[in-house]
Amino acid sequence: xxxxxxxxxxxxxxxxxxxxxxxxxxxxxxxxxxxxxxxxxxxxxxxxxxxxxxxxxxxxxxxxxxxxxxxxxxxxxxxxxxxxxxxxxxxxxxxxxxxxxxxxxxxxxxxxxxxxxxxxxxxxxxxxxxxxxxxxxxxxxxxxxxxxxxxxxxxxxxxxxxxxxxxxxxxxxxxxxxxxxxxxxxxxxxxxxxxxxxxxxxxxxxxxxxxxxxxxxxxxxxxxxxxxxxxxxxxxxxxxxxxxxxxxxxxxxxxxxxxxxxxxxxxx
Amino acid sequence: xxxxxxxxxxxxxxxxxxxxxxxxxxxxxxxxxxxxxxxxxxxxxxxxxxxxxxxxxxxxxxxxxxxxxxxxxxxxxxxxxxxxxxxxxxxxxxxxxxxxxxxxxxxxxxxxxxxxxxxxxxxxxxxxxxxxx
Numbered sequence: 001x002x003x004x005x006x007x008x009x010x011x012x013x014x015x016x017x018x019x020x021x022x023x024x025x026x027x028x029x030x031x032x033x034x035x036x037x038x039x040x041x042x043x044x045x046x047x048x049x050x051x052x053x054x055x056x057x058x059x060x061x062x063x064x065x066x067x068x069x070x071x072x073x074x075x076x077x078x079x080x081x082x083x084x085x086x087x088x089x090x091x092x093x094x095x096x097x098x099x100x101x102x103x104x105x106x107x108x109x110x111x112x113x114x115x116x117x118x119x120x121x122x123x124x125x126x127x128x129x130x131x132x133x134x135x136x137x138x139x140x141x142x143x144x145x146x147x148x149x150x151x152x153x154x155x156x157x158x159x160x161x162x163x164x165x166x167x168x169x170x171x172x173x174x175x176x177x178x179x180x181x182x183x184x185x186x187x188x189x190x191x192x193x194x195x196x197x198x199x200x201x202x203x204x205x206x207x208x209x210x211x212x213x214x215x216x217x218x219x220x221x222x223x224x225x226x227x228x229x230x231x232x233x234x235x236x237x238x239x240x241x242x243x244x245x246x247x248x249x250x251x252x253x254x255x256x257x258x259x260x261x262x263x264x265x266x267x268x
Numbered sequence: 269x270x271x272x273x274x275x276x277x278x279x280x281x282x283x284x285x286x287x288x289x290x291x292x293x294x295x296x297x298x299x300x301x302x303x304x305x306x307x308x309x310x311x312x313x314x315x316x317x318x319x320x321x322x323x324x325x326x327x328x329x330x331x332x333x334x335x336x337x338x339x340x341x342x343x344x345x346x347x348x349x350x351x352x353x354x355x356x357x358x359x360x361x362x363x364x365x366x367x368x369x370x371x372x373x374x375x376x377x378x379x380x381x382x383x384x385x386x387x388x389x390x391x392x393x394x395x396x397x398x399x400x401x
Binding site: 261 | 293296297298314315318323337341344347373375
């Protein structure tokens with residue numbers, strides 16, 4: 001009797017386990033829709049994945065030789081003037097001269113993708129793709145109406161001028177130029193010039209996953225192109241996701257700096 | 269008054285090397301890597317960017333009041349960790365574990381706060397998943 005009970009239990013367990021195991025093996029991500037990156041996307045590896053305190057995620061300023069950027073002499077000279085609060089070149093808060101950190105200046109591009117890259121909403125219209133960033137509630141309009149990106153512009157812009165095209169049904173490629181060289185390229189103080197050209201590749205891997213790759217091309221500051229983000233993973237959030245505010249307020253910054261004595265050179 | 273002999277006020281001293289990726293705005297250069305715990309009374313709690321910060325008074329053995337200030341992360345991250353604008357109020361008795369600044373001043377970066385009723389508010393725990401995740 002006992003033997004029969006044990007055998008029955010084992011058989012039942014096997015019956016229950018096999019289908020579950022089978023499902024796990026055969027489960028496939030839902031396919032990506034064609035020419036569609038619409039949705040609310042959040043860093044797939046958690047909110048800390050896109051913060052980039054030490055600079056571009058794929059080339060952080062951590063002192064490792066493999067992350068040394070190919071600076072031109074002007075690039076090195078400009079880098080030396082930038083005093084960041086993080087990374088291998090970090091200084092005391094009283095010495096930081098990062099415009100975004102000390103006075104709420106716009107991050108601009110490409111830094112918007114390299115520092116505090118958080119939940120990001122992407123909208124599509126017949127002529128454009130609009131990106132809504134959580135950090136600083138910034139939006140970018142990327143023209144997708146077939147136009148070519150102008151090489152000259154009447155003025156630089158914090159976030160530059162962007163044109164995007166579908167490279168294939170699942171990859172939207174954005175080219176940006178005309179950026180304002182007052183901004184730092186990343187939180188580590190890497191420089192860029194007005195000659196900077198940014199290439200972003202939004203690749204929709206599946207229904208629920210989007211990857212962002214970003215390439216930096218600035219011959220004034222760097223002797224060759226380099227990859228700042230490589231397949232940065234986002235996951236799709238429900239369309240009802242409430243994206244919180246994360247604003248830079250001058251008054252809040254002043255209160256914080258005063259309380260923490262961060263602008264006091266004698267506070268070291 | 270703000271420069272204090274650390275040994276008087278540190279109730280618990282521990283060496284903790286913790287990763288604080290969400291506290292990157294002004295970097296880590298100002299802060300020590302050794303955490304301390306102090307007990308005090310909240311005098312103010314500011315909810316804002318780039319970081320929220322709490323002010324609280326700690327009484328030393330001579331009865332002098334030392335005014336502490338300590339930052340947390342930004343409001344968005346704090347909400348993910350269960351904090352709200354109303355989490356702290358003047359008069360609350362708190363036990364604060366923090367990373368102090370290297371200068372020796374009573375300024376720091378909060379790791380956790382234990383309220384009088386035992387409730388723990390942490391800045392280092394991973395954020396709670398959103399209901400629809």
